[in-house]
Amino acid sequence: MFKSLAILAVVIGSGLATSHPKSRQHAQQAQQAQQAAPAPVVAKSEPVPQPQAPAPIVEVREIHPAVNYSDLGALALVLVGIGIAVMIARQTSAVNKSADAALQQVSLQGEMLRPRLGFEFSANAYGDMIQGRNVIISIDVINGGGVPAYEVIPETWIEWLQHPFQFTKEAIYNKGTPIYVDTKKPTTYRVPLTRRLAPNEIATLRDGGATVCVRIKLTYTALGQTGCSEDAFAIESNGVGVLTKYSRYN
Numbered sequence: 001m002f003k004s005l006a007i008l009a010v011v012i013g014s015g016l017a018t019s020h021p022k023s024r025q026h027a028q029q030a031q032q033a034q035q036a037a038p039a040p041v042v043a044k045s046e047p048v049p050q051p052q053a054p055a056p057i058v059e060v061r062e063i064h065p066a067v068n069y070s071d072l073g074a075l076a077l078v079l080v081g082i083g084i085a086v087m088i089a090r091q092t093s094a095v096n097k098s099a100d101a102a103l104q105q106v107s108l109q110g111e112m113l114r115p116r117l118g119f120e121f122s123a124n125a126y127g128d129m130i131q132g133r134n135v136i137i138s139i140d141v142i143n144g145g146g147v148p149a150y151e152v153i154p155e156t157w158i159e160w161l162q163h164p165f166q167f168t169k170e171a172i173y174n175k176g177t178p179i180y181v182d183t184k185k186p187t188t189y190r191v192p193l194t195r196r197l198a199p200n201e202i203a204t205l206r207d208g209g210a211t212v213c214v215r216i217k218l219t220y221t222a223l224g225q226t227g228c229s230e231d232a233f234a235i236e237s238n239g240v241g242v243l244t245k246y247s248r249y250n
Contacts, residue, residue, distance in 0.1 A: 211234050
């Protein structure tokens with residue numbers, strides 16, 4: 001209600017002001033003055049700079065290629081394989097060196113143990129020859145090795161020879177049956193001339209110009225190796241002489 005009364009009072013006041021002559025005059029003057037007054041200068045306003053939005057922050061990231069873990073696993077397996085191969089190669093090399101050393105040791109022992117056949121004479125047939133008896137040359141085969149020699153094959157040549165005792169095709173050749181030669185005692189092998197010396201031969205024998213000569217060769221196999229012992233001898237009054245040009249031992 002108080003709001004309505006206020007509005008009514010304003011209307012009445014306005015009416016009273018316009019109805020009074022002086023008031024009307026003053027109103028007209030004010031209106032004319034207002035029309036005559038220059039239009040107010042409105043300053044041109046500068047555009048107010050608007051705050052710029054902050055530049056977006058661009059995050060630079062280094063792009064890495066995608067990692068294929070299956071490839072890494074395969075590479076790891078390859079490296080492990082290479083390492084194992086190197087280790088095996090080293091171990092194999094060490095084993096090979098040990099094996100070579102062992103083989104050399106075995107070979108050395110075999111060389112020391114293998115049969116070594118030689119010849120000796122426990123009797124001299126010179127007396128039988130000078131007395132005109134049958135000529136039989138007895139040769140003692142000895143074994144200086146570490147093991148017996150089995151299946152030793154003997155070959156012999158025997159001939160009446162003038163000095164310098166060079167065997168010829170006239171020599172009596174014989175290949176005997178295999179013999180056994182132990183390391184503890186010799187094996188005696190006999191080589192016959194199959195005849196007696198003639199009187200003129202006995203005379204030459206006394207002078208030393210000729211004699212009976214015998215050549216013997218033994219071939220055998222032992223410890224995987226083949227051995228050969230060969231030598232020749234001249235039966236003389238002062239003993240048995242060696243014909244070194246026929247000597248061969250291996």
